[in-house]
Amino acid sequence: MIKKQSELxxxxxxxxxxxxxxxxxxxxxxxxxxxxxxxxxxRLVIPVxxxxxxxxxxxxxxLYYILQGKALVNDxxxxxxxxxxxxxxxxxxxxxxxTNIGDVDLEFMAIIVxxxxxxxx
Numbered sequence: 001m002i003k004k005q006s007e008l009x010x011x012x013x014x015x016x017x018x019x020x021x022x023x024x025x026x027x028x029x030x031x032x033x034x035x036x037x038x039x040x041x042x043r044l045v046i047p048v049x050x051x052x053x054x055x056x057x058x059x060x061x062x063l064y065y066i067l068q069g070k071a072l073v074n075d076x077x078x079x080x081x082x083x084x085x086x087x088x089x090x091x092x093x094x095x096x097x098x099t100n101i102g103d104v105d106l107e108f109m110a111i112i113v114x115x116x117x118x119x120x121x
Contacts, residue, residue: 018053070102
């Protein structure tokens with residue numbers, strides 16, 4: 001399967017998980033195409049000052065891989081700065097958030113994988 005950039009589903013989420021501003025989500029792989037092994041396989045873009053609010057993951061884990069920019073992340077109550085090339089893993093039962101603290105759009109891959117087998121969509 002090949003999908004051109006113009007064919008990828010794009011969403012804009014406002015105040016995602018209680019965060020600030022808008023998050024643009026480019027769905028690189030749809031859940032059904034990933035054999036229902038996860039619910040998000042995408043590239044996220046957060047403008048300067050925007051964020052995804054603090055939230056937890058149950059029955060799944062999430063990985064962030066930073067493509068561009070600088071972020072302040074809250075990893076289970078501990079704050080850290082991550083930048084281009086860094087990754088963050090939020091395991092099943094853990095919590096996190098991410099805020100763009102740089103001077104350019106924050107762009108990163110976000111992947112949410114189920115830790116338990118899910119019924120087909």
